[in-house]
Amino acid sequence: MPRIIDFLSDECKCEPIDNTFRIIGKKFTIHILRNMVVLNQHRFNELLNSIEGINPNTLSTRLHEMEKGNLIEKKIFNDKPIRIEYTLTKKGKALQPILEEMAKFSIKFCCDDIFKDAKPRTVRQVYGKNLPIIQ
Numbered sequence: 001m002p003r004i005i006d007f008l009s010d011e012c013k014c015e016p017i018d019n020t021f022r023i024i025g026k027k028f029t030i031h032i033l034r035n036m037v038v039l040n041q042h043r044f045n046e047l048l049n050s051i052e053g054i055n056p057n058t059l060s061t062r063l064h065e066m067e068k069g070n071l072i073e074k075k076i077f078n079d080k081p082i083r084i085e086y087t088l089t090k091k092g093k094a095l096q097p098i099l100e101e102m103a104k105f106s107i108k109f110c111c112d113d114i115f116k117d118a119k120p121r122t123v124r125q126v127y128g129k130n131l132p133i134i135q
Contacts, residue, residue: 023071
């Protein structure tokens with residue numbers, strides 16, 4: 001059976017979906033992105049306290065990887081004490097529609113896994129708003 005890459009152009013180095021998964025597929029990366037987009041969280045402790053199961057070392061590693069991959073920027077403020085915030089770059093903001101579609105998929109097709117009454121809902125019903133459109 002031919003591989004998917006065999007169907008792609010001779011110019012491709014890798015399969016595009018695999019590449020996107022390589023960027024966002026590490027444990028907790030998608031949760032960090034979700035919290036930055038949906039909950040407007042930008043500080044280390046906000047993320048640490050709101051992502052279940054993550055520890056400080058893993059969060060630090062993921063933030064560093066995301067910064068290196070140009071998904072986020074680290075801003076250091078010379079306050080006392082020093083304040084550090086992470087913001088999405090243009091590349092990071094471009095992932096917002098993917099997050100929204102992932103939410104829509106589960107809300108529509110996995111109701112019994114998500115909701116106690118197993119009834120479908122809209123994004124607005126779940127989050128109290130539409131997911132923010134990031135320009």
